[in-house]
Amino acid sequence: MKRLTVAVILLAFVLSSLFCFPVSAATGDPLDDLNFRFPSSYTKLTRDNLSKNSKLVKQLGFTPSSLKNYMKQENIYIIAAGEEAKGEFHIKCTETDFSKQMKSFAGLGSESLTKINNTLFGGNAEACNIGKSDTIYFRTKSRAETAEFYTYQYATVENGKLYSFVYYGDSSDEIDDFMKSLEIKTQKKSNPATVATGILIAVIIIACLVAMGIIVVTIVMDLKNPVEDDLEETEYIRIKRRKM
Numbered sequence: 685m686k687r688l689t690v691a692v693i694l695l696a697f698v699l700s701s702l703f704c705f706p707v708s709a710a711t712g713d714p715l716d717d718l719n720f721r722f723p724s725s726y727t728k729l730t731r732d733n734l735s736k737n738s739k740l741v742k743q744l745g746f747t748p749s750s751l752k753n754y755m756k757q758e759n760i761y762i763i764a765a766g767e768e769a770k771g772e773f774h775i776k777c778t779e780t781d782f783s784k785q786m787k788s789f790a791g792l793g794s795e796s797l798t799k800i801n802n803t804l805f806g807g808n809a810e811a812c813n814i815g816k817s818d819t820i821y822f823r824t825k826s827r828a829e830t831a832e833f834y835t836y837q838y839a840t841v842e843n844g845k846l847y848s849f850v851y852y853g854d855s856s857d858e859i860d861d862f863m864k865s866l867e868i869k870t871q872k873k874s875n876p877a878t879v880a881t882g883i884l885i886a887v888i889i890i891a892c893l894v895a896m897g898i899i900v901v902t903i904v905m906d907l908k909n910p911v912e913d914d915l916e917e918t919e920y921i922r923i924k925r926r927k928m
Contacts (some may be wrong), residue, residue, distance in 0.1 A: 703862075714777040715761055716847055721865035722773060723858055726764040731755055743769040771833075771853035773862065783846040788870070789820040790842070804839070814838075814863045842868045920928075 685843060722728060727740055734741050734748035741751050744765060755763070762772040789800070797811045809822035821838040828835075836851040836859045847868065851859035 713761075714847075715775070717845075717869045717871075718775070718847075719844055719865075719867040719869070720775075720862065722764045722862065723766070723900065726766050726771070729765065730762040740765055742768065744772075752805040766853070767877065769832045771855065772851070772859060773859075774848075774850040774852075776844050779844060780846055784844045786841045787844050789840055790818045790843050790870075792820065808872065809839075814866065817867065819868055838863060840868070844869050 691721060695749055717879045726916055727737060729740070729751075734751055738748055741748055744763075746754065751763075755761070758774075759776045759778040760774050761777055762773070762775040765771070784810065788798070791918075792800075797820070801807055801809050801811065805824060809824045812823050813819070819840055820841060821840045824837045824839075826835050827833070833852055835854070836854070838859075839851045840847050841911050849866065850861070851862070853859070919927055
């Protein structure tokens with residue numbers, strides 16, 4: 685079964701070669717692109733730790749299950765609440781046809797920004813940059829007549845996602861400090877080296893598929909047509925049995 689042995693060796697070589705090339709796996713968590721810092725007195729709530737913070741969740745007017753459902757419906761990934769729930773940060777993220785097409789607000793001119801402001805915010809937002817970042821945010825501030833706090837919102841599109849950072853509270857310093865700490869990692873455009881690497885990997889994958897096909901054909905041929913050495917050995921065994 686020499687061909688079968690060669691096929692097995694070739695299969696082992698193909699499989700080991702595949703592990704020599706890096707594979708880039710994209711995650712679905714939009715928080716992977718964010719760096720930020722909440723005030724030290726705030727507790728960070730995610731969809732996975734609500735039961736561990738049931739007391740704080742109750743102060744927000746929810747149960748762990750109802751708050752989790754609310755966060756999913758509103759595309760909220762993090763809620764950071766202060767002591768006695770006196771202040772709140774909400775981090776939201778979603779993908780829309782608009783955000784996928786826009787990719788990013790960075791680099792847009794005043795005319796384009798004005799159109800976006802009128803379309804998304806009814807002309808009530810202010811376009812701004814925070815720190816040295818190229819990210820452009822639309823900032824809004826509002827206060828309901830019966831509320832004792834303000835609502836601050838910073839919204840932007842980056843990496844094809846619509847991000848919204850909302851603060852409910854009476855201290856503008858807290859939202860200002862948070863926004864100064866915030867960084868959205870922008871995904872770099874493909875360069876020629878990256879494209880060449882992708883082509884090389886594609887060629888190798890195709891070669892591996894061809895090799896796998898050869899292996900399958902070889903094994904089938906070995907099963908249907910035993911090699912001469914195997915036939916001679918079988919014949920020799922039959923002769924020996926006749927003499928006995």
